[in-house]
Each structure stands twice: as structure tokens, then as C-alpha cells.
Amino acid sequence: MAITELSASKLRRHFNAKTFPFKTTDELTPLDSIIGQDRALKALQLGLEMDASGYNIFITGSPETGKTSIIENTLQRYAAKRNTPNDWCYVYNFGEQDVPRALSLPAGKGKVFRRHIADLINTLEIEIRRAFGSEHYENQKAAIMNQLNQQKRQMLQELEEKAIELSLKIQPTSMGFQTIPIKDGEPLTQEAFQGLSKDEREDITQKVQKMEVEISETLRNLARLEMRFQKSLQQLDKDVASFVVEQYVNEIKETYKKHRQVTAYLEDVCKDVVANSANFIDGFQGEGGEENLAFKKSFMKRYQVNVVVDNSQLKGAPVIYETNPTFTNLIGRIEKYPVQGSYVTDFTMIKAGSLLKANGGYLMIDAIEMLRNPFVYDALKRSLKNKQLRIEDASELYGTLSVASLKPEPIPLDLKVLVIGWSRIYHELSRYDETFTKIFKIRADFDYETDSTPTSVMQYAQFIKRVIDQEKLPPFTREAVEEIVQYGHRLAGEQEKLSLRFGQIVKMLQQSAFWAGKQKAKMVDGKHVLKAIIEFENRHNMIQEKILEAIKRNRKKIVVTGAQVGEINALSVISWGDFAFGQPNRITAKTYIGNDSLVSIDRKAGLTGKIHDKGSYILSGFFNAQFGEYAPVAFSASLTFEQSFSKIDGDSASSTELYALLSSLSGVPIKQGIAVTGSVNQNGEIQAIGGVNEKIEGFFEICRHKGLTGEQGVMIPRSNVSDLVLKETVREAVAAGKFHIWAVDTVDDGLEVLTGAKAGKRNKSGKFTRGSIYAKVEERMRLFSERAEKHRKSLSDSQKKNAEEPAPPKNDPPEENPPQEKGKEKKKKKRKKKTL
Known part of the structure; x- marks a missing residue:
């Protein structure tokens, strides 16, 4: 060390x-x-080249590492080597109109198919009308009608002949036929009928009844005849329409014969046009022009083709970055339009989202935006798990649907989804969503x-x-x-x-x-680069300057000269957006008689975080390990960050707090011109911290403004030396001997730098080096212990003395009832008994 x-x-x-x-x-x-970024690129390669299910990729890494552009460029290279995916269309489902059919066509063929169908319908409008207006059709129709009329005349003639045989006459009415009796060639009136004999009347009545039976039978036969010939006319219309429609539809079917779903759809179109040929002939003519036009527009819409994915401009696979992944933007939507005060929809209003547009290629999504939008994450997982996309009406999910909606056929999905987010999001989803890692099996972590x-x-x-x-x-x-x-x-x-x-x-x-x-x-x-760096700092360092001004005006007390017992300058970092700076914080420590109790005033006030609290507990471990081997650690202490009113966290000041405590216990003053940063463990080893450059520069600025003395500086952990990338002003001051930076390994080293005194070592007898800081600490704790013991003994003696002294006489309490009162009480009781 x-x-x-x-x-x-x-x-x-x-x-x-x-x-x-x-x-x-x-x-x-x-x-x-x-x-x-070798690690991330290898992960990308694995995810992109694996064809197995679930090999979608979750991208993590710090912002501004260029990961988005790296991913896009990588995907573009992969996409260029892949085939262009198919177009997708939605068409009318003639069997179930609420379930539009999905058709797949080669890239660029969707628009061609739409044009072919539009041309087909336009042609059929003309050709069907022409066919039904032709002389050949009219002749066939006339022949059927002539045959019908001839048979009707014959049936009516036979009916009249039967009436004549019965001396009756039939006369057509709006309700059918009226039967009139005939006598002597003249219709028989009611008066004449009443003047006949009874037998004659009964004979006529029987004939009329018989004739009415014949009339009823003839009317039924006429109705059957009309129906039969109506079917003949319908068959004629069908044959004519089929002849026209099939020849044109078959031409298109030949073009799309390799696409079974398309040919099946064309067959349905053919059947529907034939079945509705009347609408092509006269359904849009006559009076009520606006209504007819509206009917035509509504009816003809069923033959439209809705190209929801058009890849005609693509070369290779699509690469889409969805920056706003709302439900409709990602999954798609079903739009509506107003009709007579309500909203309706149809298959032409189906719109694809980016998930479908990226089908066959690659889709990038921002994780935060995805999770911020309701229903999106679940819909994405469901689509990837099922390998198909079902476009839904978002209003159904919100429960605001007021009209019947569509259920379009699902479209198969084959794409890679890459979600870009923070590591924390990845870990939280992995922890709480068991399906997440089954769908996103690859994590590509970009280094910073x-x-x-x-x-x-x-x-x-x-x-x-x-x-x-x-x-x-x-x-x-x-x-x-x-x-x-x-x-x-x-x-x-x-x-x-x-x-x-x-x-x-x-x-x-x-x-x-x-x-x-x-x-x-x-x-x-x-010099231009340095100018840019300085100007960047000047744009962001207003808070730093405000703090510096407060220190210069002594509103915030920071001492950088002399020496004080139990006081020290710690260093912290303030992050303000994309700018961070260091500032000193004054720590004071007070020690007194107690029983191994270390009180953090800031913790008591609720101003500390868990990491800082852990650092404080480590201090107790250090004292017990260093001084508790030969005697109990008997002292109490309080620590605080002076003039600090915001949240404090981190353990980078734990060694600084320890130095303040040791100074307070030993009475050895600390040089105030030296600021300290570094965490400490229970063994007294100084450990690395973050923000070392900002901390040094922050304290240097304070010293520079207060005046450099040549004795000021910062003490850092040795393990942080390789982190130093300091400004030129600091380097120049160090080179000139006006500012110093010390690297230490242990608390013992730090004490020597801060006080100029040795920390001390235990000798064979268990005593610390005479005059060392640790010796003074131990001596102070011994004095605390003796004073505490003396106080306890004095308190015990006082309590014992009090226990041995006789107790003072006690005054008898007054009787509840004095003797005279007792006599009165007895007399009262006797009177009560007599009364009873």
C-alpha cells in the first residue's frame, strides 16, 4: 500500500x-x-439468420450509440438479398360478407389485379347490356312469350267452350272470372233468375258451381304455366349472361391460373354477376337518378379490390421502422364512413399497419412507445405467436363499437421483429411475462x-x-x-x-x-474542438455557476484552507440532462459517549437512499473490526451533509464520512484544502467510484475562485486513476504544483494525506503505534468507556443509597365514616327497617 x-x-x-x-x-x-459492437452484431446475425420460431430480437444499449442506424444498415443488407414478398389484397366474400377474403399475389401484381377486375366489371356492364338488347335475345324472349301466350289462349278457349256447353258465359274481372248464366242467348238477370222454377234454379246453380271448379283449375294451370315460362325466361337470361360473363372471366382466370385462391374468387365473381345480371341491364336506369347512382355505387363496390400491401416499388424485403406504434399504426384499422346518420364499413375500408407492410421482411419498433400504447404489446405477441395477423377494429377493444364491424381473414406472417429498448425493460418483461422470451429469443446488447x-x-x-x-x-x-x-x-x-x-x-x-x-x-x-466543448459547457452549466456563486458569497459554506477536527469536504456529481458537474459537500462528525450507535442525521430526515445507508452500516463494521478486538467499541456519533436538503445516495462518500469520524475521535484535524471521494469496505480498502473527473474539476473550480494555495487537491481511489481525463486547466495547475491529486489504496493512506499523521499499526502487545491516529481513537474510546462506567456506577450507588434509607412516616388516611358519623348511620338504618 x-x-x-x-x-x-x-x-x-x-x-x-x-x-x-x-x-x-x-x-x-x-x-x-x-x-x-462485435457482441451485438453476432447476436443480430444469429437472430436474423435463424428460421426457427420465436427468433425475434430485443435490442438494448445506451442511447446515442448509433444502434438504430447500425440495425437499419444491417437490415438493409439482409433485405437486399431476399426475395420481394407478395402483395396482399382484401376482396368481397360472396358467401360471408362480414369476413372479407385475403388474396396473395406476387409483388406488384396487386394493383394489376385490381385494374383487371375494374376493367372486367366495366366491360361486363357494357357487354351484358348489349347482349340483353340484341335481336337474338329479343327473338328468343319473344318466342318464349309467344309460346306462353298461345298456351294461355288455348287454355282460356277450352274454358269458354266448357262454359258454352253449360249455357254459361265467363267474363274476366280484376279478381279472375265471373260466371253468368245464359238463356235464349241472353245473360240471365237476377230478377229473371228468381222468376224461374225451383228445378231450373237448382240446375243453373249446379252448372255455375261446376264451372267455378273448372275456372279455379284453369287459373292454377295458368299460374303454373306462368311460373314455368318465367323460369324459362330466367334461364334464358342466365344463359345469355353466362355466355357473356364466362368468356371474359375465363380470360382473366387464365392469367391467374397459378393462384388458386384468385381463380376461386373469379369463379365467385362470375356467379354473382350472372345472378345479378338484372342490375347490369336496368338496375341503374329509370327515375330517381340519385338513388340509382347511390345503389349502383353501393352494389358495384363488391367487385372492387382493396390492395392493402403494395410491394411494387420494393427491391428485396421491406425494412420498416415504426416510430409511433399505436394499435392502428402497427396492426391496421377498419375505417368507417357516414351513411344517413350512422357509420358503416366494408372491406374497402381495411387498412394495413406496419406489421403487415413489413411482412416478409423486418420491422423495428421502439419499446417505450410500444408499451405506452394500449393493447399493442399483447396484439404483437399474439400475432407473432400465431404467425398470422388479424386486422381488428380498435373500437372493439376500447368497448366503443356502435356498428357492426368486419372480421377479415387473417394473413400469414413471416417476418423478423426487432424491438429497441432499455436493458431494464428487457429484464422486467423477462421477469414478469413468461411468453416474452419465447417470442424474443435473441437479445442484442450494444456496448457504450x-x-x-x-x-x-x-x-x-x-x-x-x-x-x-x-x-x-x-x-x-x-x-x-x-x-x-x-x-x-x-x-x-x-x-x-x-x-x-x-x-x-x-x-x-x-x-x-x-x-x-x-x-x-x-x-x-x-482549438475549434476545444472551443466547441467549452461552449457546450457554457450552455449547460448555469446551475453549476449558481452553486459556485453561493459558495463565493458564503451562502454555502465550503472551507478550502486550514484544518478542522471532524470536518471534511466530500465530492458529489450532479447530472443535469446531458451535462454533469461535481460539487463539494461539507461533512461534519460529532462523537460522544454512547454504546456503538452511529446516527446519520440525513437518514433520520429521510434524505438518503439505500446505497448510502449501506455505506453507513459498513462504517460500523470497520470500527468493530479495527477497534473491537480488544475492547468493546463504546461511542456514539452523528454525521451529516451540511446544507444539503435534497436526496443523497451512493456510497462514494463512505470513506469521507469515516475520515471525519476518525478525526473527531482522535482530535487530529483534517486539511480542509483536500477533498475526498471513494467508497470503503469493512477492511478499510478504498474502492472505485463514478464521476471522478467531474468531482475533481468541480472542487478545482471552487479552489481556483477562492484562491489556489498550492496545498489543495483531491484524494481519489487508486483504481480510478485510469479513469482520469481531466481538463487542460486542471492539468496545468497540477503541473505548476498549484493543485494536487493523490491516489490511495486504504484508509490508512488517506489519513496520512489528510492529516500528515500516521494511522498506526498494532504491535505484538495489541497496542497501536504511540501517537498514531488509531492510538488516539482507541484512547478516546477508552476514556468514553471509563466515563460511561463511572456514570453507571455513580447512578447505581445513588439508587442503592436511596433504597437503604428508612421510608418517611406515612399519614393515616382519614376514615370514611368518623365515630359520630357511624352512630348516625346506624340510626338511619334502624329507621329504614321500621319503615319497611
Whole structure:
């Protein structure tokens, strides 16, 4: 274990720009590969090339790593090698109109088929009307009608002859026929009929009744004759319509003979047109023009073709990124239109969503947006599990459906779905949804950093060249490239790592070019990159400046000179959007007689998180391990972050709190010019923390504004040294000896830096080194213990003395009833008895 004061050369990764094999990016070729994402790319490859069920991909990784563009480019390469998927159409179902039929056709043939059907119906309108208006049809129809009329005349003639035989006459009426008796060639009136003899009247009545039977039979025969000839006319119409329709439909069937579903649909069209040929002849003519036009539009709609997926413009498989995956955008919708005050729908109103449009290819979805929209996640899982898509009316799911809807036939699905989201979303879905990992069997996790090697640095330079070409930026000098690489280290927070958050890199390239343009420079140099970085900070550091101002005006007390007992400067990081900065926090510790009780005032106030609380409990473990082997740890203490009123979490200040406690117990003052960060374990080992660069720079700014003394600095864990990528101002101050950075491994090292005194070691007799901090701590705890024991003994003696002294005489309580009162009471009782 040792203490190391870091030199300026250790404060960031060093490159010699002159060693780059180029002077400007004009000499470079643009990057045509992907940096540092081998793991994710292998996962993508597996998911995309596996044909088994459920090999959809969930993409995780930090934002701005370029994963979306990487995925899109990868999918485009795969899509270019695949066949273009079929078009999909919905057509009228002549057997069940609420269940539109789905037809699949080769890419680009959907629109062709729609045009063929439209042309067919237009042609049939003309040809059917022409056929039914032809002389041949009229002659056939006339022949049937003549035959009908001839047979009707013959039947009526036979009826009249029977009437004459019975001396009767039949006369047609609106209700049929009237039978009139005849005598002497003249119709018999009612008066004349009454004047006849009884026998004559009965004879005439019998004849009339017999004739009425004949009339009824003839009328029935006439009706049967009419029906038979009506069927003949219908058969004629059917034969004529079939002759016309079949020849045109058969031509189209020949075109689509390889598509069985299409030919079956064409056969249904043929049957329906023949069955409704009357509508083609005169159904749209006559009076009531608007009504007829509306009827024609409604009737003819059944012969339309709704092309819901048109891949005529595609070359290869589709790649779709659905940025707004609502239920209708993803699954599809069934639209409605108003008719006479209500809403109706039909198969032509079915619209495809991105899931169907991406069928046969690849669909990308944002996980957060998917989960934010109701019903979407369940509908997606159901579709992928069943390998088919059923377009539903969203109003049914919301329970707001007020009209009958459609149930379109489902369409088979064959695509890869890639959902892009956070790791937390992936873990939560994996944990709480047992079907999730069966549907998304591949996770592609994009890294946010990569190793900084000569190869990756050159790839960074080539990436810069690619952005320059895409954004049409001026060339960058190698010094500018070096600063961008350093910025990549800063984003990664490590000297040995480069950030893969290319969104941030691209923004810095654009802004560097902007400032170069402002200075009329033809190339972007290192100073322009530094200018862009400074301006970025200036746009975001208002809160930091407000805190700095409060410290300068002593509204927030931060001491950076001298030494104090039980007081120390801790460091924390504040993240404000895409900007983070460090600030000091004053920690004070007070110790007193007690029984191993460590009180965090902030925890009592409910201002700490669980991780910070854990760090506080570790301190108790350290004290018991270090000092409890030979005697009980007998003290109580309180700790607090002074002037801190917001939530505190993390364990990076646990070592700082420990130093404050040890200072308070030992009475050894801590140098206030040294701020501390680092977590500690029960063994007293200092452990790495996050945000080390921001913390150092934040404290440096405070010291710079209050005045650098040459004794100020920051103490960090040794394991964080490789994370240092500090600003030039800090590096210059360290090089000039005005500011210092120490790396330590243990609490013992830290105490020596902070106090100038040795922590101390136990000798063979179990005693700490004389005059050491630990010796003073142990001595203080011994005194606390003795005083506590003396206090307990004094309290015990006092209690014992009180117990031995005689108790003072007690005054007898007054009787309830004095003697005189008792006599009166007895007399009262006797009187009561006598009364009873």
C-alpha cells in the first residue's frame, strides 16, 4: 500500500498527433465497418439468420450509440438479398360478407389485379347490356312469350267452350272470372233468375258451381304455366349472361391460373354477376337518378379490390421502422364512413399497419412507445405467436363499437421483429411475462464503450471522415482528431476506453465545424474542438455557476484552507440532462459517549437512499473490526451533509464520512484544502467510484475562485486513476504544483494525506503505534468507556443509597365514616327497617 501523488502526465491519455499517418481527414477513407459492437452484431446475425420460431430480437444499449442506424444498415443488407414478398389484397366474400377474403399475389401484381377486375366489371356492364338488347335475345324472349301466350289462349278457349256447353258465359274481372248464366242467348238477370222454377234454379246453380271448379283449375294451370315460362325466361337470361360473363372471366382466370385462391374468387365473381345480371341491364336506369347512382355505387363496390400491401416499388424485403406504434399504426384499422346518420364499413375500408407492410421482411419498433400504447404489446405477441395477423377494429377493444364491424381473414406472417429498448425493460418483461422470451429469443446488447487501441483510434478517425462526408463539413486536422478522441475518452470516463456514444461525437463534430466557420478557417483544428466543448459547457452549466456563486458569497459554506477536527469536504456529481458537474459537500462528525450507535442525521430526515445507508452500516463494521478486538467499541456519533436538503445516495462518500469520524475521535484535524471521494469496505480498502473527473474539476473550480494555495487537491481511489481525463486547466495547475491529486489504496493512506499523521499499526502487545491516529481513537474510546462506567456506577450507588434509607412516616388516611358519623348511620338504618 502506498500514497501516490499523480503528475500531470497521468491525468489523461496522451497521444502524439504527429504520429497519426495523416495530416488531415482528406487523406482518410470513410469508415465502412462498425466500431466495438462485435457482441451485438453476432447476436443480430444469429437472430436474423435463424428460421426457427420465436427468433425475434430485443435490442438494448445506451442511447446515442448509433444502434438504430447500425440495425437499419444491417437490415438493409439482409433485405437486399431476399426475395420481394407478395402483395396482399382484401376482396368481397360472396358467401360471408362480414369476413372479407385475403388474396396473395406476387409483388406488384396487386394493383394489376385490381385494374383487371375494374376493367372486367366495366366491360361486363357494357357487354351484358348489349347482349340483353340484341335481336337474338329479343327473338328468343319473344318466342318464349309467344309460346306462353298461345298456351294461355288455348287454355282460356277450352274454358269458354266448357262454359258454352253449360249455357254459361265467363267474363274476366280484376279478381279472375265471373260466371253468368245464359238463356235464349241472353245473360240471365237476377230478377229473371228468381222468376224461374225451383228445378231450373237448382240446375243453373249446379252448372255455375261446376264451372267455378273448372275456372279455379284453369287459373292454377295458368299460374303454373306462368311460373314455368318465367323460369324459362330466367334461364334464358342466365344463359345469355353466362355466355357473356364466362368468356371474359375465363380470360382473366387464365392469367391467374397459378393462384388458386384468385381463380376461386373469379369463379365467385362470375356467379354473382350472372345472378345479378338484372342490375347490369336496368338496375341503374329509370327515375330517381340519385338513388340509382347511390345503389349502383353501393352494389358495384363488391367487385372492387382493396390492395392493402403494395410491394411494387420494393427491391428485396421491406425494412420498416415504426416510430409511433399505436394499435392502428402497427396492426391496421377498419375505417368507417357516414351513411344517413350512422357509420358503416366494408372491406374497402381495411387498412394495413406496419406489421403487415413489413411482412416478409423486418420491422423495428421502439419499446417505450410500444408499451405506452394500449393493447399493442399483447396484439404483437399474439400475432407473432400465431404467425398470422388479424386486422381488428380498435373500437372493439376500447368497448366503443356502435356498428357492426368486419372480421377479415387473417394473413400469414413471416417476418423478423426487432424491438429497441432499455436493458431494464428487457429484464422486467423477462421477469414478469413468461411468453416474452419465447417470442424474443435473441437479445442484442450494444456496448457504450470500446478499448482504446491504435486500431480503434484509427477507426475513430475514419468515422470522423464518414461524418464529414455525410454532413459536408470541412476537413479536420490531426490535432482536431486528437481532441475528438480525447473527448471520446472523456465520454467513456476512462483512459483505456473510447465512447461509442456517436450521437455526442457527431454533435461535437458539427459544432467544431461551426466555430471553425466563424473564424473563417478552411479546416477544423484542435482549438475549434476545444472551443466547441467549452461552449457546450457554457450552455449547460448555469446551475453549476449558481452553486459556485453561493459558495463565493458564503451562502454555502465550503472551507478550502486550514484544518478542522471532524470536518471534511466530500465530492458529489450532479447530472443535469446531458451535462454533469461535481460539487463539494461539507461533512461534519460529532462523537460522544454512547454504546456503538452511529446516527446519520440525513437518514433520520429521510434524505438518503439505500446505497448510502449501506455505506453507513459498513462504517460500523470497520470500527468493530479495527477497534473491537480488544475492547468493546463504546461511542456514539452523528454525521451529516451540511446544507444539503435534497436526496443523497451512493456510497462514494463512505470513506469521507469515516475520515471525519476518525478525526473527531482522535482530535487530529483534517486539511480542509483536500477533498475526498471513494467508497470503503469493512477492511478499510478504498474502492472505485463514478464521476471522478467531474468531482475533481468541480472542487478545482471552487479552489481556483477562492484562491489556489498550492496545498489543495483531491484524494481519489487508486483504481480510478485510469479513469482520469481531466481538463487542460486542471492539468496545468497540477503541473505548476498549484493543485494536487493523490491516489490511495486504504484508509490508512488517506489519513496520512489528510492529516500528515500516521494511522498506526498494532504491535505484538495489541497496542497501536504511540501517537498514531488509531492510538488516539482507541484512547478516546477508552476514556468514553471509563466515563460511561463511572456514570453507571455513580447512578447505581445513588439508587442503592436511596433504597437503604428508612421510608418517611406515612399519614393515616382519614376514615370514611368518623365515630359520630357511624352512630348516625346506624340510626338511619334502624329507621329504614321500621319503615319497611
